Amino acid sequence: MNIQEDAADGVSLASTSHTSDSPSVRSARAARGPSIGDVARAAGVSAQTVSRVSNGLTNVEEKTKQRVLDAMKQLGYRPNRAARALKSGQFKSIGVIMFNLSTYGNRRTLDAIATAASQAGYSVNLIPLHDPTTGTVTGAYNRLKEQDVDGVVIIFEAHLFDRADITLPEDLPAVVIDSSPGYGYPMVDTDQAEGARFATEHLLDLGHQQVWHIGGPVSSFSARHREESWRRTLDEAGIEAPTVLHGDWSTESGYQVGMELGRDREVTAIFAANDQMALGAMRALHELGRLIPDDVSVVGFDDLEESTSFWPPLTTIRQDFLAVGRLSIEKLLQQIAGNTPASVVTTVPTRLMVRKSTAAPAG
């Protein structure tokens, strides 16, 4: 046995104080890059001057500035975020609490949020929640507070719990992505009403006398908005809206409702509150032997990437999730900067994507 092996064995056998000290200290030292002081020494200036250069302040002579920049580059200096945060109280980090990463819209939104935040020099601290009760929301919020995030974006799935239960951050800038008003925070959301109107009008324009609706869960604000708008659009056309059957956003629930609607020969036009339920409904129609779009037209909501390849390709409402994410960061950064935390709802327009699942009624 050589010395190295002895030492290695010692790690597991001998005093723990030695074993825990040695590697951690070593790795910590190794990880630490050059400090502001090292740069100062290399450039022959004071640490404060380096700090000034590092923060882009103006009152530094060009020549000095260059010397400092050179030293920085040569040493590979990177400002230490922990120290900066400790000093300034700002972490340049924003937290994202979201309830459902597996939703198409949410993941697109998250992507946009992360991109926008990065561009603004902020890091994104993600906390996905699975069990959306008050406890977990509060817990997530506390975790983020410990992490010293500068602000929070919360992507709600309002239908999963009672709004009154939600305890939102009090002293932390926040933006909520949701359709329900009244959190007292700036909100960003797709223009649900517009989208639902587009969908309904499209079917009416094709000549359908009636448009059936597969609603989302009743406790979802966005689902409610879509339903209300669909009803209003029919109203305006002098049509009395039929009974709404509700799913839970899943393809399976769409299938259930689709079976029910499909059996009714009266039904020639269906507007589903999301693409997945539309997909399920189409499957039901296939099984019932009803042709799409010849016998029944179907419109969805979301515009999943896959929707172009459904059978038939689905006519749907495209949501601009990218804009939703980008806007929410924009508003959050405004708040962090201390500007008016305008408690308003910002709305993002939608677009009708006409594909193969809709046509004029057969009769």
Add this chain to the structure above:
Amino acid sequence: MNIQEDAADGVSLASTSHTSDSPSVRSARAARGPSIGDVARAAGVSAQTVSRVSNGLTNVEEKTKQRVLDAMKQLGYRPNRAARALKSGQFKSIGVIMFNLSTYGNRRTLDAIATAASQAGYSVNLIPLHDPTTGTVTGAYNRLKEQDVDGVVIIFEAHLFDRADITLPEDLPAVVIDSSPGYGYPMVDTDQAEGARFATEHLLDLGHQQVWHIGGPVSSFSARHREESWRRTLDEAGIEAPTVLHGDWSTESGYQVGMELGRDREVTAIFAANDQMALGAMRALHELGRLIPDDVSVVGFDDLEESTSFWPPLTTIRQDFLAVGRLSIEKLLQQIAGNTPASVVTTVPTRLMVRKSTAAPAG
């Protein structure tokens, strides 16, 4: 006008130095909670003792510990992460670099990663990349280094660039989620070979004489693994593998290849390298009037949530993305703890999900 209004007006009109100072300082002060010193004073002990309690060290008398804990609770004390990080050099934060948030597998994996990391007391710092060139990878890595993350999980989409181009972190623990060996980092991945074998064997077991394959992009290691395993399985059954047509994972590309394969009456069994291409291929088969599974059987890979509702419901290979995410965090934390950075590949088993898109051949 009262004094308050004067002051408020001053913010927008008077010297900028004043306006920028005042709110930021105020908010910073307001945000700072009680410090370890405040707790110490309240409990009548030294700051160090509070620190010991806070870190769960043992050499504190039970009575003292209780007094400190009470004081903490009463003051609502939360350790300051910045200070802790500055002192210890550890941020309790792991970075995630991923190339494609909009992939089903990736988002599931991310979810698992975030959950596992949270449970271990680590925060997740997400950096999604859109343009996966060496530059952006390096940039993302540098950003994470600035953020002082303790480790990095990189979710590669190997097919998007040349592996040799990738500059991986040198002094930062890392785990790679990918199918290509040789990064010199621990890797975690689905057992691609097993899955492809399951799919191919399933079709052969049903009585098909030949199995056609829609491959993923040639530069993707996971695609390559699936293809190789498919070929080997046919080999072992004494069947010479037909020419492979490659898609790019998208439904659209699956549709293209599906049209080509579907026109060949010989083709009775198709194994697509992912569910989306399988979906595209099924659309092509529908358009060509070929019945699924009566005329042609189709198997996918991934098991998207929607796959149960495709028409017909898709037989596919389920990947356990949750396990992939969980294992990658496990390995990363081991490395961070200083344990052997075992540069091994960990493989996660798959499962065949038989649904309605496969059946015995008609003949």
Add this chain to the structure above:
DNA sequence: TTCAAGAATGTTTGCGTAAACATAGCGAGA
């Protein structure tokens, strides 16, 4: 020529924490 005003730069200090070191107190064995 003198000095005030301002620009460039340096020095001191403290953010909150925890390691390192110091001290006090107490029990066991010589």
Add this chain to the structure above:
DNA sequence: TCTCGCTATGTTTACGCAAACATTCTTGAA
């Protein structure tokens, strides 16, 4: 009884940075 050695606790210090304040130098007007 007197150490020795342990445990519980306190004190000092440094992590890296940037505000606050201090100093030096430059410039131009009186």
